[in-house]
Amino acid sequence: MKSSVITFPGSNCDRDMDVALKKFGFKNKMVWHDDADLPKSDLVVLPGGFSYGDYLRCGSMASKSKIMQSVINFANSGGMVMGICNGFQILVETGLVPGVLLRNKYLEFICKNVFVKIKDKKNKYFKNIDNEVLEFHIAHNEGNYFCTTDQLKEIEDNNQIAINYCDEYGKVEDHFNPNGSIKNIAGIFNKDKNVLGMMPHPERMIDKSLSGEDGSLFFNNLINNLK
Template identity: 75%
Template sequence: MKSAVIIFPGSNCDRDMDVALKKFGFKNQMIWHNDMEIPKSDLIVLPGGFSYGDYLRCGSIAGKSKIIKSVLEFANSGGLVLGICNGFQILTETGLLPGVLLQNKYQKFICKNVHVKINDKENKYFKNIKKEVLELHIAHNEGNYFCSDDELKSLINNNQIAITYCNENGKEADSYNPNGALSNIAGIFNKNKNILGMMPHPERVIDKSLSSDDGNFFFENLIENFK
């Protein structure tokens, strides 16, 4: 299985993602944002970080970079595109995913582990995943998901809410929502579910020596679903 991680100036989770993808058997390539073409891939990842210094709005400048045209073509032809953290922000700025990531409700950069519940398994990302609630890492200042009432209805009706913040038992409540995100949303799909944007970083928790290794469930399952 071939994957490609796009590097923007200011990306800082690109190498973590490279390590994670390779650990589970992806043949990964790193692609510079100024390139025009992406080599044939099964999966494109927009990594976390602070692309273009978060100027204007998080992800807005990256959303207009040279490589994005190829990402759009790939995504619109059904290719799998995964955006983590800043990658999620870029996906909303390009219009591939609805809504926007606002500044956290309490104006703090949040860096900690959280639990998220998988809400939909009818997709290539979570089909057959062996754990329902994952302990993943978040590190963001703008993770407060927001969209219009109509968009939220459409997300719910089409089962596009991928993961939601919860406690270790999968219970959702305001107290487990770290950033004020609408309906505890931590990640969403597009309608066809080939595009996934999520604030938590599975690539940061793939080894027991780190604070959690639940990211293993995500990547192990992802490559299995390609076979």
Template identity: 55%
Template sequence: MSFKSAVITFPGSNCDRDALCYLKDLTKGEVHNIWHEETSLPKVDLVILPGGFSFGDYLRSGAMASKSKIIDEVVKHANDNRYLLGICNGFQILTEIGLLEGALIRNKKLKFLGKNCFIKKKFKNNFNLSIKDNQILQIPVAHNEGNFYCDTETLNLLKNNEQIAFEYCKGEFSNTEENINGSIEAIAGITNKKKNVLGMMPHPERAYSDFHQSQDGRLIIESLIS
């Protein structure tokens, strides 16, 4: 059975096309692009909230997008136990909706960070099944507010429920710091309790094609399909 997916576009999304290509190339299945003002969502296996600056990131990153018309449908999709992936701005939107815990605050150095970063999986879930323990993935980040923060109580919950999907790490020969943006416990991506919703700051859709510097981003879609 073919894998069906959809990408939501908000005004200011700028990775929606990248996400569409990522899904088309890797799933080989039906891929829909949904405008934020739509009020229905086709029945799909995976929805991606893409990166960008939805509504200019005015007010707070992701805050305005979390009130868009389509969001009710996105929440229903998640409650139906189907997959929802928020990348970068999408991760910020998921925390604003409340589907994911914590918040993404400004990077430690208070500067936008656009470079390759290295991550590895922390706890197993359906998004990272195909990734080996301790395997280091090279995937670009591009964000100003990617510094994951939550209180101790929440952090303990995230750990106890094994909701931490990815953490930043040092790459071989790389000049990059271990924790590039200052996230608490170097968290790069978390899931909800049921582990069908993942938010992550790195952009797997920029690291999958042969001409990309790395193809490690494939592993996420491969995990979901397998």
């Protein structure tokens, strides 16, 4: 399976993602934001970081960079595109997934482990995962998911919510919501569920001695689903 990780000026989780993808069997290529063409890929990843210093709005500048037109075309033709953290912010700015990510409700940068409940398994990202709840890591200042009432209705009608913040038993409640996101949304899909944007970092949970292994479950499952 071939993957591509896009590096924008200010990305800082691109190499972590490269390590994670390779560890679970992907042949990964790093792609510079100013390149026009995307290498042949089964999965494209927009990594975390602070592309363009978060100027104007997080992800807004990166969403207009040269490579993004190829990424948008790839996604629109059914290609798998995953945006993590700043990558999620870039995805909402392209319009590939609905909504926006606002400043965290309590104005603090949040860096901690969280539990997320998998809301939908009828997609290539979470299909066949046995767990209902995963422990991932979040590190962001703007992860407060927001959308209009009409958008929320559409998202819910199409089962586009991927994961919700919850406790370790999978209870999705207000006080397990770290950043004020509507409905505890931590990740969403586009309509066809080939594009996934999420704030948590699975690539930070691939080594028991460092953090945890729920990211390993995620990547192992993902590559098997793509085969």
